[in-house]
Amino acid sequence: MASPYLSHEYLRLEKEYDAVTRCNRCGFCETVCPTYMVSGKETLSPRGRNQAFRDILEGKNPDPKAAGDIFSTCLTCHACTNACFSQVPVARLMSSAREVSGPKAPARWIEKAVFRLFLPRRRLFSVLVWPAFLAARLCRWLGFLDGVLPDVPLLFGPECPPRTGPPSRTATAVFSGCGIHYLFPGAARAFLRVMEKVDGGLVCSKPACCGLIPQSAGDPEGAKNLARKVIADFERTGAxxxxVDDDSCAGFMKGYGELLDGEPGAAAFAAKVRDLSQVLRERGLPEEFARGAFGGESATYHDPCQMGQGRKETRSPREVLRDLSGLKFVELEESDWCCGGAGTYCLKHPGLSQDILERKLENIGKTGAGFVVTQAASCLMQIGAGIRRKGWEGTVRALHLAELLEISRRGGVRSGRGRP
Incomplete structure (x- = not known):
């Protein structure tokens, strides 16, 4: 039975209302929330966002659009939920909050059209992305958003290798996230090279958005539709x-069981998802990738939020880095502190994003590491931009784990002085 306090307008969000009312306003979340810690504003804390969403659901706020900035500034990094005794799922709640407070038509219709029409079809999505990348290169050339936009490529990531044999339940399928495919094609190629050595019988799961983009933008139904497509495409591979080459995608896909709320096959699929470091720990790092002569160069690791805070899976990348010959691993203080990338967050809220990144860069500087390793495109973009802004390009590099393994295969180089 629905709560008598829940507005009839939002009866479809009864589950979200039950979750948001679990918040007892204790404030423990504020000690770990990046946006609150850099702003000091109650409205930019998980507690403040929960209250704002509750006010909307109870009909106390007649203009939900006015609360849009409160919800859009959430990083959905999951840190607050881990600190919460009641385990309030703030990241999931913010998706619904953004849905009810999002842009009005026709802007919302256009956004949903992109999510429903283009994201499931990567080749069609590329038609949109390529002109945007040309514009981004022009912006950097003119000096606009320099230090925020990556050096976007004009060629995207490689296509997956063709299937060489019949489907097999022992086979391994690979999935390339949108960010790695479009923004870091070198990392996508390195990922495939490593995986081809791990399993010579790779198959390709049909590329599509995993659903994290619409989920973060306030279209939970669009996210669920994409999740169902990803599961169906994977099942067709027989693997x-x-x-997955991107930890943001992998962490989100590991949560399909909760996202799809018990739908058949969702939890079973989620249990089969791995990132690169996890599969290397399970099957072993091929010798040719472990032999690099790094000469005592050091590396540190940044935990992407979806995998670190969201899934609490942080051990395997560190174990892989420790296996590399001649490479010294240095732990990063607050390695799970969000870098402020969070997809397009750095473009929507550049001030907050840079303030959050500054703390990450300060901790990176303390390590003295020549390599900052991670496995998520938005983190690579954000940390890489910070390194450029600091003028550290000659001594520090932000790399995908697969790129570092490719450097190791080629014999090792020193930090920013070499290229894979």
């Missing part, structure tokens, strides 16, 4: 494991 037993899905290895």
């Amino acid at each position: 037993g494991t899905l290895v």
Whole structure:
């Protein structure tokens, strides 16, 4: 039975209302929330956002659009939920909050059209992305958003290798996230090279958005539709494991069981998802990738939020880095502190994003590491931009784990002085 306090307008969000009312306003979340810690504003804390969403659901706020900035500034990094005794799922709640407070028509219709029409079809999505990348290169050339936009490529990531044999439940399927495919094609190629050595019988799960983009933008139904497509495409490969090159995608896909709320096959699929470091720990790092002569160069690791805070899976990348010959691993203080990238957050809220990144860069500087390793495109973009802004390009590099393994295969180089 629905709560008598829940507005009839939002009866479809009864589950979200039950979750948001679990918040007892204790304030423990504020000690770990990046946006609150850099702003000091109650409205930019998880507690403040929960209250704002509750006011909307109870009909106390007649203009939900006015609360849009409160919800859009959430990083959905999951840190607050981990600190919460009641385990209020703030990241999930913010998706619904953004849905009810999002842009008005026709802007909302256009946004949903992109999510429903283009994101499931990567080749069609590329038609939109390529002109945007040309514009981004022009902006950087003119000096606009320099230090925020990456050096976007004009060629995207490689296509997956063709299937060489019949489907097998022991086969491994690979999945390339949108960010790695479009923004870091070198990392996509390195990922495939490593995976081809791990399993010579790779198959390709049909590329599509995993659903994280619409989920973060306030279109939870669009996210669910994409999740169902990803599961169906994977099942058609006949493979037993899905290895994903982006930890933001992998962490989100590991949560399909909760996202799809018990739909058949969702939890079973989620249990088959791995990132690169996890599959390397399970099957072993091929010798040719472990032999690099790094000469005592050091590396540190940044945990992407979806995998670190969201899934609490942080061990395997560190173990892989420790296995590399001649490379010294240095732990990063607050390695799970969000870098402020969070997809397009750095473009929507550049001030907050840079303030959050500054703390990450300060901790990176303390390590003295020549390599900052991670496995998520938005983190690579954000940390890389910070390194450029600091003028550290000659001594520090932000790399995908697969790129570092490719450097190791080629014999090792020193930090920013070499290229894979």
